[in-house]
Amino acid sequence: MEPIEPVFGARTLLLIAAVAVALLLFLIMKVRLHAFIALVLVSLLTAIAAGIPLADVPAALTFGFADTLGSVALLVGFGVMLGRLLEVTGGAQVLADTLINRFGEKRAPFALGVAALIFGLPIFFDAGLVIFLPIILTVARRFGGSVLYYALPAAGAFAAMHALVPPHPGPVAAGTSLGGDIGLILVINLPIAIIAWYVGVYLVSKVLGRRIDVAVTDLLFGPVNGGGTATKVAAPSFAVVLGLLLIPLVLIGINTVLTTLIAAGNLEESTVADAFILLGNTPVALLIALLAAIVLLGTRGRTLNDTMSLLDESLGPICSIILITGAGGMFGGVLELSGIGAALTSSLSGVGIPLLLQAFVISTALRVAQGSATVALTTTAGLIASQAGELGDVQIALLVTAIAAGATVLSHVNDSGFWLVSRFFGMDVKTTLKTWTVMETTLGVTAFVVAAMVWPLVS
Known part of the structure; x- marks a missing residue:
């Protein structure tokens, strides 16, 4: 529409x-x-x-409701079923124990964040969050305290990679609109994303975790240790659990790389490429991982009927999450279709401020107005493309950083990601505004500050 x-x-x-x-x-x-x-x-x-x-x-x-549900419902559904199997069979505990043994209890939040940074390179924010959810909650249950200590470093890592680093669609589209080198944008934005994550997410999560106590939710995975549905069988090996998580990550990564190469004209379309792109479509990749989990985990100490009942029970509590997330997309869609976002950019584009700051401000305004980070990225890049014609490749890469930074800040009630985080971690709106919104803002501002510090050196 x-x-x-x-x-x-x-x-x-x-x-x-x-x-x-x-x-x-x-x-x-x-x-x-x-x-x-x-x-x-x-x-x-x-x-x-x-x-x-x-x-x-x-x-x-x-318009916005259907668009959001189309991308979220299958992800959340398959992801929650996979997570439930990992939690009940002890797979999530195996991963959590491995992380703790390698990094120690005090470094568990840092370890979760670093793992999310690595896995977040090829996959989208919402898919990564769904896959990591059982690990985050299992670690949080083991050590107690506010779930923010563990949730924000991982969720913030996925957000940073999704907004700032190719081959994610937002920075790729922005870089293309500005005539930049996608490979150079990746090289420059990756270290900026890591710095922004450490300062704007990891350090901030420590402060928020001390100040705000959010209990570990039982909404998705039931009582601790699986409650009455758990069966006393040996937990799966670390290799099996890691392999199950790598299935969607590898498939989605192949999809992302192939799609990027084809869009850039470096690879021709073919039946083989299309087949791998299909397998790497996020819902399809999660479905494949879920089927593998049913075979490898679901038959351990229980019948197939018991496993299907377990998966059916896991879907009930997430109906509210899916509907609320879709309604958040509806609100953002109405704001977009009504022309509110365009009105905001038209009032800011001719203000006469420096180009890097202009990119950040316009992108921020679009983000606040309509909610979607990707829309803010692509629209802002189109608006300032005419001013980027004389810039070098490094400056264009930093301009993409500034746009992505603005598209990250101030996630609020018109952003479907806001509602995913709110419901997944059992936070009300006020608490989500005080935690997730604050962290997204510090993440985006930190990325912009780094870009602004480098800009004079390459001008």
Whole structure:
């Protein structure tokens, strides 16, 4: 669905967006209205207030909802079933124990974050978070304390890699629009992403973990040690568990590399390439990993019927997560279609500030307005592409960093990732704003500061 022609000026549209966000927070945090109901209601009211024709309002609502569910529902469903098998059979505990034995208890959060940085290079944020969820929760259960100590370093690592580093679609699209060298962008943005993660995520997570105690949730994986469904059999080996996790990671990585090479014109399409791209499609890769887990883990000490019952039980608690995440996408979609994001960028693009800062500010404004980091990246790159014509490849790479940094900060209620983190780790909206939103902001600001420090050296 294409954005409508705005019927109001930029100031009016921005006022509508501000009121919509304030109303949503009021309904969820003060009235205690269910987040799914509140998101749909505010999306409906925003669409009407922004001047979307009444006949087009239903399509506008389903635009963002369907788009988000299409990418999230299968991931969460397959990922939770895989995670449940890992948790109940002791596989997650094996991975957790291995991490602890190698790095020690005090370094467990750091180890989780480093592992997520490595695995986050080829796979998207939401897929990585789903795959790592049983490991994060198992480590948190073992040592106690706030789950933030363990969740934020890993989730922040996936967020940093997804936003800043090729071959993820946002930085690749931005680099292409600016005429940059994707390989050089990877070389420059990878160390910046690591620095930004350490300063803006890992160190910040220590502070947030001390100040805010978030209990380990039983929402996805049931009581500790699997409750009554656990069967007393020997846990699988570390090699088996690691192999199961590597199946989707390797397949998705192959998909990402092949897609990038074909898009860049360095590889021709073929039946073999298409087959590997299909196998590396995230839901398909997770399905393959789940089937392998059923064969290798699901038949250990239980019948196939018992395993299917276990997987069926694991899906019930996540219906709320999927619906809320889809409704968050609905709200972001309405903001995008109503022209609010375009109004924001048009009011900022001609301000006359330095190009690097302009890129960061415009991307931040788009991120706040419509929620999607990828949309903020690609749109901002298109808006400033004409000003990047005389820049060198290193400057263009830093410009991509600034855009990605702005597209990372201030994740809030119109971002589907905000709701995934909120529900996966059992946090209410207020707590998520005080933790995830703060951490995303420190991550993005740190990346921008590093780029700004390097910029004069290459200008």
